[in-house]
Structure formats: structure tokens, C-alpha cells
Amino acid sequence: MARILAVSGNEAVAEALRQVNPDVCAAYPITPQTELMQRFASFVSDGIVDTELILVESEHSAMSTCIGASAGGGRVVTATSSQGLALMWEMLYIASGLRLPIVMPVVNRSLSAPINIHCDHSDAMGARDSGWIQLWSENAQEAYDNTLQAFRIAEHMDIRLPVIVCMDGFIIGHSIQRIEYLEDEEVKKFVGEFKPLNPLLDIDNPKSYGPLILPDLYHEYKRAQHEVMTKVKDIVLDVAEEFEKIGGRRYGLFEAYRLDDAETALVILNSAAGTSKDVIDEFRERGIMAGLLKPRLFRPFPYEEVANALKHLKAICVLDRADSFGGYGPLFMEVSSALYQVRERPRMINKIYGLGGRDYLPQHAEQVLSELVEIAKTDKVEIIKEYIGVRE
Amino acid sequence: MKTKGWRELMQGAVILEAGNAVEFKTGSWRAFRPVWIEENCIQCLFCWLYCPDMAIKVKDGKRAEYNYDYCKGCGICALECPGKKGQKAIVMVEESR
Ligand code: SF4
Ligand code: SF4
Numbered sequence: 001m002a003r004i005l006a007v008s009g010n011e012a013v014a015e016a017l018r019q020v021n022p023d024v025c026a027a028y029p030i031t032p033q034t035e036l037m038q039r040f041a042s043f044v045s046d047g048i049v050d051t052e053l054i055l056v057e058s059e060h061s062a063m064s065t066c067i068g069a070s071a072g073g074g075r076v077v078t079a080t081s082s083q084g085l086a087l088m089w090e091m092l093y094i095a096s097g098l099r100l101p102i103v104m105p106v107v108n109r110s111l112s113a114p115i116n117i118h119c120d121h122s123d124a125m126g127a128r129d130s131g132w133i134q135l136w137s138e139n140a141q142e143a144y145d146n147t148l149q150a151f152r153i154a155e156h157m158d159i160r161l162p163v164i165v166c167m168d169g170f171i172i173g174h175s176i177q178r179i180e181y182l183e184d185e186e187v188k189k190f191v192g193e194f195k196p197l198n199p200l201l202d203i204d205n206p207k208s209y210g211p212l213i214l215p216d217l218y219h220e221y222k223r224a225q226h227e228v229m230t231k232v233k234d235i236v237l238d239v240a241e242e243f244e245k246i247g248g249r250r251y252g253l254f255e256a257y258r259l260d261d262a263e264t265a266l267v268i269l270n271s272a273a274g275t276s277k278d279v280i281d282e283f284r285e286r287g288i289m290a291g292l293l294k295p296r297l298f299r300p301f302p303y304e305e306v307a308n309a310l311k312h313l314k315a316i317c318v319l320d321r322a323d324s325f326g327g328y329g330p331l332f333m334e335v336s337s338a339l340y341q342v343r344e345r346p347r348m349i350n351k352i353y354g355l356g357g358r359d360y361l362p363q364h365a366e367q368v369l370s371e372l373v374e375i376a377k378t379d380k381v382e383i384i385k386e387y388i389g390v391r392e
Numbered sequence: 393m394k395t396k397g398w399r400e401l402m403q404g405a406v407i408l409e410a411g412n413a414v415e416f417k418t419g420s421w422r423a424f425r426p427v428w429i430e431e432n433c434i435q436c437l438f439c440w441l442y443c444p445d446m447a448i449k450v451k452d453g454k455r456a457e458y459n460y461d462y463c464k465g466c467g468i469c470a471l472e473c474p475g476k477k478g479q480k481a482i483v484m485v486e487e488s489r
Contacts, residue, residue: 097404097405098404098405098406099403099404100404160403160404198404198406198408205408205410206410207406207407207408207409207410208406208407208410209404209405209406209407210405211405211407213405216395217395217396217401220396220397220398220401221398221401221405223398224398224399224401224403227398228403
């Protein structure tokens, strides 16, 4: 029997971590992640979990500690946001290059300057190329479910890769939502006993992590890292199928909402997808064939599947809550790359929305969907990339 | 030794056998070779103490020959060697000569 509660996204993820009971956690507080780790720290100090909580002086140290503990042979977690993730940057590549299955919830927040504590996706998009798997979550329920699944994905013996689980700072992290928790026993069975691979603490079999690899082999190591990423999709789907059996909720590589018979669609990550779906329902009631695609697995990006889901459309808008200054939004770049391989493809536009916590309102979705209807009719795109919800 | 292809690599570049640095013959890096002149040697063993690569062998408590497989030719031994009456017991000779 599921327990149904009203909790914040941070609380839901802290609860997932309690149920998993990892061996080691090294973390540093940063808004809006702070509440998540604060709650988890309470579980540690109350003796509810056995986790060794290591308090460090920065996120760089947090990730370094996680790398050490993971290479040591433990199940390891941390969590961060914004500047914290940015400070981890060089260590992120080390965690993935050493193939360490660390799980890290990221409560998405904008990057300085100007300093701002509210939601956008610039932080996680900055970690896009770091070799970490990325799962994105629309609400607290998805963040909880994705966190549990992240352990299974990360620790899968065929991949052994670190996983980031994203949820929107404040909008999800701090908002109270309805959630169904699994029973502790179910979670324990689902994530299973941690199986170390080449642990440093196996002192009878000494080994070394982190050797210098020169031009004679470095290129080959990166080729191997690319290869392992190609295996992730299937494992994410297998884990999702197993999760559905106990959780009852179905997950895929992305959510396709009213997409099959749609002519226009929005592609959008995380919480703004919820707002968009309401507006799509309204458009449908008016007889406008609109749909939505919400990516869940952003890294590795499921190019073929996304292209197949979108290729029949007449016009789509990819909405990015992050900018690549001087480029298109990061999600737009992926979706256009996916669709370029298809001969007959929809017209595409890119809107940048919601930076630094600017509200994404139903009227924004309406505005974009109306523009798409027009593009579908005329087959003409005026401006490819544009900011919305911005004061002139 | 054939260099490995990408499919044959240990994931995460973890080294599973301990002490395999011995297989890595760093002597090939050497540009200058230290040469021991035994008659000038006072057996102080400074060279053995200072060598960062343990490339100077000691036998029965006495200075013995170099292990050129690992000597990188840094010249520390030659610098530290006091020798006998101002005559160095170690000189550095260019490898190409
Ligand atoms: S040259 Fe350097 S490495 Fe070689 S024996 Fe002397 S001290 Fe050791
Ligand atoms: S430092 Fe010079 S004198 Fe001393 S043992 Fe070595 S070679 Fe001989």
C-alpha cells in the first residue's frame, strides 16, 4: 500500500534517500537544495539511516569526497544546485571517467551573474557534456520516482555511470504537492544490495584509480565512454518497466502528451510541462490539434526516438529554460539534431523562457501555440530564436 | 606489446594489479646517462639515498651498478656524489655519444 502525503519536492527526494539508506553522503548547502540535505541530515543525526554524512567546505570537495567513497566501494549520494554544480565541474568529468555510480539530485537554479536563487536550467545544462546521465522530473512524484530509479540505472553492471536527477528549484523543490511513497521494504527490494565493482577498500586486492593516460590510449578510453552511453537507453527502459510493477507509474525516455494525432507541439522540460499540458487541453477543446513532448532522459539524448515521435508534426516549438549565449537553447539544439536526420520534418522555433525564476504562465503557452498554428498554416518561420515573457 | 583497442580497456582505467610500475621501463626517457667511476667512490651511498627512482643497486651494503631500466638520467646522483679528493665518482654522459 502506498503512503499518500503532501510534501515538498525536496522532502520527497530526501525521503527517497532515507529509504535507499546509502553508505556515504558528502554535501554542501546551497539554495534551493539546502532543504533536501537538511532533511536528510536529520535522518542521519536521528540514527534513522546508517549513512556516513561527510560535511565539506565546498561542492568541489563534496564531489571529490563522493568520488573517493564511490571508488572505495560504497553507495554514494550528494545533491546540489546552481553555483554548487558549477563548482563541481572538473570533478564531474572524473566521476564519469572513472565510471563511478554516484547519484546526485540537482534542484535546478540559475547561474550568476547577476546572482539569482530561482529556477532555470542553466546549471544542469552546464553539466550536459560531463558524461553524467540526466533524468528530468516534472513534479515531486517524478523526482522521487526518478531518484529511486537512478540508483538502479547508475549501479547497473553494464554501465556504472553517475546520474543527475533534475527538478525545478522552488517551483517543485519548495512547493507542497501530493505524493505517493513506496513502502520501505519495496524500495529496499527494488534498489537491492549495493554491489561494489573494483573497490579500493578490498585491501587484499590492491588497485589504483586515476592513472595518467597519454595520447596512445586516451582517445580509446573516450571511445569506450561513448559506447557505454549507447547502452543507457535500454537500461533506463528496463528499470522503468520494473518500477512500474511496484510503483504503478509508467516512465519512458520522454512523455508524449496528445502527440500521436497532433499537428503542432511544444517540447519542454520539467515543471513548465505541467502548465503547458493544461493549455494544450484547452486548445484541443477548441479543435486545435496540439501536443507536447517532455524529455525525461536528456543525457544520453534519445535522438531516434524523439525524431520518430515528432517527425509527423507540422510545426514545433522547443522551449528552453536556459540559454547558450550566441547559440540556440540547449534543448532546441538536441531536437533539431534529432530531426535533421529525417527527410520530412516539422518547422521549428526556439523560445527562451523563465530564466532566473520568471514565471511561465498559461498565456505564454497560448502565445507559442498560436504562433505554431500560424507557422503550420503558412509554412513560414519569421524568427527562429526568441525570448518570451520578457519586458521590452 | 600490442597497444589495446578501445574494446579491450578496463572500464574507468582502473589498474587491478598492484606493483606493476615495475613493467614500465622509464629508462627510455634518459638523455644523459650517469656513469659510475668505481675508483673514485668512497661508498657513502648518498647516490642510493638521493635517487628518486631506486635505480642504484646496493649489494652487501656496498654501491653496485646502475639499473638503467629505470634511471631517467635526472643527474641528482652525480650532483650529490662527493667523490674522492675532488674527483667525482659519477659523471653524466650524453646518451647519443
Ligand atoms: S641519474 Fe637520477 S635516476 Fe639515474 S641513477 Fe642518478 S639519481 Fe637515479
Ligand atoms: S655518492 Fe658517489 S661516492 Fe657516494 S656511494 Fe655513490 S658513487 Fe660512491
